C-alpha cells in the first residue's frame with residue numbers, strides 16, 4: 728500500500744517517492760535538527776489534543792486521535808492526526824484534521840495563509856477518502872490546523888481534489904512499476920534544504 732504522505736511528497740517532488748520505493752537501500756540519516764524538530768512536533772501535538780473545538784468553529788463534538796486508516800480498494804493507508812465527529816443536520820458529520828507545525832516566514836503570530844498549501848490539501852483529501860470508506864459516510868470538509876498560530880483553515884473536498892488523489896495514486900504505481908526516475912522538481916529552491924540532495928546530481 729502507498730501512504731498518504733507519499734501523495735503529499737509527490738506534489739512536493741516526485742523524486743522523493745521514487746527514492747522511497749525504488750531505491751529502498753538508500754536511507755538518509757536524520758540530522759540532529761530533524762530529530763529535534765520531530766520531538767518538538769510530538770510535544771506540540773500532545774498539547775493540541777487538550778484544546779477545545781473553537782478553532783474549528785464548532786461548539787460540540789467527539790474527537791479521535793492518531794487514527795490508523797487503510798483502504799484495499801484505494802491501495803492507500805495513513806495515520807490521521809484527529810477526526811472530529813460532530814452532530815449535523817443529517818446525522819453525525821465527520822471532519823478530518825491534519826496538524827502542521829510550520830508556517831511560512833511571512834506569517835507571524837495569529838496570521839495564517841488564506842489558502843492551504845496545495846500538497847497539504849491533497850493529503851487531507853486522501854484522509855477524507857479513507858474516512859469515507861472506513862465509516863461509510865460522505866466527508867465534505869476538513870481542516871489544516873497550524874500549531875504555531877493555533878488556528879485552522881478549512882478545506883472543502885471537491886471533485887478536482889478527489890480526482891487528483893486518484894490520479895496521483897495511479898502515477899505513483901506506474902512510476903514504481905517502471906522504476907524510472909522522474910525529473911527533478913521545477914521549484915529548485917526546495918532542493919537547498921532537501922535531505923535527498925546528495926542523490927540528485929542534476930540540481
Ligand code: SF4
Nearest residue numbers: 740911918921924927
Ligand atoms: S534535491 Fe530537489 S530534485 Fe532532488 S529529491 Fe530533493 S527536492 Fe527533489
